[in-house]
Amino acid sequence: MDDLPTSSPASHAPASVVDVLVPVAIDQSYSYRVPRGLSLKPGDVVAVPLGAREVLGVVWAENPNPDPRLHNRLKDVAEKLDLPPLRDELRRMVDWVATYTLSARGMVLRMCLRMGEHLGPERQRMGVRLVGPPPQRMTPARRRLLEMLSDGLLHGKSDVAKEAGVSPGVIDGLVDEGTLQVEQMPRENPAPEPDPDFAPTDFSPEQARAAETMRGLVAAGGFQAALIDGVTGSGKTEVYFEAVAEVIRQRRQSLILMPEIALTGQFLDRFAQRFGVRPLEWHSELTPRTRARNWAAIAAGEARVVVGARSALFLPYADLGLIIVDEEHDQAYKQEDGAHYHARDMAVVRASIAKIPIVLASATPSVETEVNARKGRYTRIPLPSRFGGQHMPQIEAIDLRREPPMRGRFISPRLAEQIGFAIERREQALLFLNRRGYAPLTLCRACGHRFACTICDAWLVDHRFRQRLVCHHCGFSMPRPPACPHCGAEGSLVAVGPGVERLQEEAASLFPNARTMVLSSDLITSIETMRAELNEIAEGRVDIIIGTQLVAKGHNFPRLNLVGVVDADLGLSNGDPRAAERTFQLLNQVIGRAGRDQGRGVGFLQTHQPEHPVMKALVACDREAFYASEIEIRERTLYPPFGRLASLIVSAGDRPTAEGFGRQLAGAAPFDERVQVLGPAEAPLAVIKGRYRFRLLVKSVRGFDLSNYLRSWLARGPKTKGNLKLEVDVDPQSFL
Ligand SMILES: Nc1ncnc2c1ncn2[C@@H]1O[C@H](COP(=O)(O)OP(=O)(O)OP(=O)(O)O)[C@@H](O)[C@H]1O
Numbered sequence: 001m002d003d004l005p006t007s008s009p010a011s012h013a014p015a016s017v018v019d020v021l022v023p024v025a026i027d028q029s030y031s032y033r034v035p036r037g038l039s040l041k042p043g044d045v046v047a048v049p050l051g052a053r054e055v056l057g058v059v060w061a062e063n064p065n066p067d068p069r070l071h072n073r074l075k076d077v078a079e080k081l082d083l084p085p086l087r088d089e090l091r092r093m094v095d096w097v098a099t100y101t102l103s104a105r106g107m108v109l110r111m112c113l114r115m116g117e118h119l120g121p122e123r124q125r126m127g128v129r130l131v132g133p134p135p136q137r138m139t140p141a142r143r144r145l146l147e148m149l150s151d152g153l154l155h156g157k158s159d160v161a162k163e164a165g166v167s168p169g170v171i172d173g174l175v176d177e178g179t180l181q182v183e184q185m186p187r188e189n190p191a192p193e194p195d196p197d198f199a200p201t202d203f204s205p206e207q208a209r210a211a212e213t214m215r216g217l218v219a220a221g222g223f224q225a226a227l228i229d230g231v232t233g234s235g236k237t238e239v240y241f242e243a244v245a246e247v248i249r250q251r252r253q254s255l256i257l258m259p260e261i262a263l264t265g266q267f268l269d270r271f272a273q274r275f276g277v278r279p280l281e282w283h284s285e286l287t288p289r290t291r292a293r294n295w296a297a298i299a300a301g302e303a304r305v306v307v308g309a310r311s312a313l314f315l316p317y318a319d320l321g322l323i324i325v326d327e328e329h330d331q332a333y334k335q336e337d338g339a340h341y342h343a344r345d346m347a348v349v350r351a352s353i354a355k356i357p358i359v360l361a362s363a364t365p366s367v368e369t370e371v372n373a374r375k376g377r378y379t380r381i382p383l384p385s386r387f388g389g390q391h392m393p394q395i396e397a398i399d400l401r402r403e404p405p406m407r408g409r410f411i412s413p414r415l416a417e418q419i420g421f422a423i424e425r426r427e428q429a430l431l432f433l434n435r436r437g438y439a440p441l442t443l444c445r446a447c448g449h450r451f452a453c454t455i456c457d458a459w460l461v462d463h464r465f466r467q468r469l470v471c472h473h474c475g476f477s478m479p480r481p482p483a484c485p486h487c488g489a490e491g492s493l494v495a496v497g498p499g500v501e502r503l504q505e506e507a508a509s510l511f512p513n514a515r516t517m518v519l520s521s522d523l524i525t526s527i528e529t530m531r532a533e534l535n536e537i538a539e540g541r542v543d544i545i546i547g548t549q550l551v552a553k554g555h556n557f558p559r560l561n562l563v564g565v566v567d568a569d570l571g572l573s574n575g576d577p578r579a580a581e582r583t584f585q586l587l588n589q590v591i592g593r594a595g596r597d598q599g600r601g602v603g604f605l606q607t608h609q610p611e612h613p614v615m616k617a618l619v620a621c622d623r624e625a626f627y628a629s630e631i632e633i634r635e636r637t638l639y640p641p642f643g644r645l646a647s648l649i650v651s652a653g654d655r656p657t658a659e660g661f662g663r664q665l666a667g668a669a670p671f672d673e674r675v676q677v678l679g680p681a682e683a684p685l686a687v688i689k690g691r692y693r694f695r696l697l698v699k700s701v702r703g704f705d706l707s708n709y710l711r712s713w714l715a716r717g718p719k720t721k722g723n724l725k726l727e728v729d730v731d732p733q734s735f736l
């Protein structure tokens with residue numbers, strides 16, 4: 001291509017061409033002709049024909065040099081939608097995430113355009129206003145109506161008719177006579193402006209210092225990452241609200257990411273107490289209409305503060321000025337279907353692209369973040385003590401080898417005794433067990449038959465509330481049969497091991513007068529009921545709470561002083577390289593629910609291995625010891641953040657196909673001395689939904705472009721055919 005100006009007159013210039021990315025599972029953008037009279041620039045949201053359909057897409061680039069051979073086969077852009085264009089910042093983010101995670105760009109774009117189907121104009125509300133002289137003929141109805149409208153302001157048509165007790169026809173009559181005029185009501189704002197000075201927090205000196213740093217961070221502007229490293233109950237939320245307040249004053253937008261948005265009822269109220277209004281929510285449970293409305297408010301810049309689950313990271317903010325990642329260590333930030341991405345890491349990417357500050361908050365930072373803080377890449381903002389001088393909970397281990405529960409029971413005598421004391425003092429107790437259902441395994445006493453899923457490599461979990469045996473991997477379920485399907489023995493089935501439902505049974509038999517409640521994700525019918533149940537607990541109407549990790553996160557239950565961890569070893573046994581870190585974080589967080597108001601919190605860890613470094617660090621309240629040992633192990637084994645990991649997961653309808661493909665794939669790995677390819681090995685979860693799974697683990701040194709390596713490997717490697725499937729997981733969190 002030469003740079004000389006061409007001599008052809010402008011009128012003969014071909015219609016211009018743009019490249020449009022469509023939100024489907026393809027990586028590449030397609031070229032379309034721009035019809036005369038339409039002017040398009042990158043970021044514009046358009047409708048384009050794709051096969052037989054018309055789909056939404058985004059202009060990704062102007063294409064000054066379309067392939068001339070294609071030119072007369074190009075289709076026209078159908079129309080430009082009346083939506084704010086996707087900003088350069090977000091388009092770069094889409095490209096970046098797709099490149100890094102090896103996801104199709106269209107799939108990543110799809111997360112930006114999740115405004116739902118109902119994007120059509122909202123039904124406009126009509127209003128009426130008094131504009132002319134009174135009518136010739138006056139009736140009591142007309143008089144009532146005119147009195148209400150005598151202020152000359154615009155009133156909602158149906159509201160005013162209802163209030164005056166007249167039919168809409170009365171209004172129409174007065175409009176015909178020129179007394180009243182109908183106008184469109186201004187669109188209701190779904191996101192009223194928060195007031196940064198509505199109810200400022202009265203900070204402790206320690207908090208005040210942290211808050212000052214927050215304000216400084218926002219005032220300085222530009223990309224910076226900070227870690228609020230504060231013990232449970234230290235006021236991390238109150239402190240990062242100061243950064244949010246500052247961004248509101250700058251009239252820019254803030255995004256607060258939360259691991260489990262369904263559980264944030266208390267959070268929304270706290271926000272409203274501080275800022276006068278609730279923030280805008282973004283999560284999967286929004287109704288389509290609310291979703292469309294919220295999306296529009298975010299894109300228009302009207303939503304000042306958005307609280308959302310990980311998908312909120314991809315919304316088209318008009319002017320994002322700050323990102324907060326609350327409980328940054330939480331596993332729920334990793335998305336493991338569709339595009340595999342870690343929302344915390346991608347949030348840092350987005351902040352750096354947008355040149356804005358990002359604040360991570362945690363009582364137990366991920367090892368990655370801890371290392372970043374130690375190296376000074378993230379500014380550490382410490383909050384080492386609880387607000388109000390409350391003591392941290394005291395933690396004791398209960399060695400199950402010496403103090404076992406009675407046969408068929410799971411609560412040891414010492415823990416039961418402590419629960420009894422708590423109830424006597426009219427306080428609450430929380431029993432934590434990260435296992436849904438009644439029992440993880442059902443077997444036949446007569447023949448030993450175990451109930452397993454027919455299409456997954458997993459036992460069926462007994463769910464008594466639902467009266468079914470359920471597979472936690474594929475959702476298959478069946479009623480518990482009256483007789484063993486294998487040997488026919490009747491009444492021979494026994495439940496093995498505890499789940500939260502079984503613990504409730506035990507708690508109820510130990511404390512028949514106590515009010516118990518189970519909180520578990522499978523028992524939530526809606527966010528509303530969930531929020532109502534959490535309120536009941538907070539108001540003290542429950543004595544013993546039995547819960548899965550759902551109760552570990554973020555809640556303030558003023559009357560809760562005792563937390564009993566029923567099986568502290570549960571997360572340690574699965575051979576996962578992150579097992580220790582996760583167990584430490586989860587147990588710290590759940591015990592952190594105790595004593596938040598009264599400072600008399602106690603935690604009990606029922607364990608078979610009190611000498612395990614995680615248990616020892618928890619009991620000694622020695623966080624440093626935990627991080628020191630974990631960082632040392634990772635450094636020695638070159639695990640993240642001292643090395644990089646990616647998983648390739650091969651699955652197929654039969655075992656040999658999956659394994660064979662895994663071997664071929666491994667054989668095609670380009671040689672690089674900085675990379676090690678391990679496997680294929682049968683996945684710990686060897687079969688899911690009838691698909692046989694093999695895993696390859698790719699390890700490289702730090703600072704290596706693993707994504708690029710994977711891309712060239714997959715380009716030259718064998719291609720998936722038939723029902724073979726290959727998933728790529730860069731920076732995997734799960735190894736199952
Ligand atoms: N300065 C303050 N004034 C009044 N109340 C405060 C203040 N700081 C914290 N609190 C209260 O203390 C409790 C704990 O604060 P917060 O939830 O922000 O802590 P956290 O560090 O986020 O805790 P966790 O990590 O356990 O979720 C809350 O009820 C909060 O309202």
Ligand SMILES: [Zn+2]
Binds near residue numbers: 454455
């Ligand atoms: Zn299954």
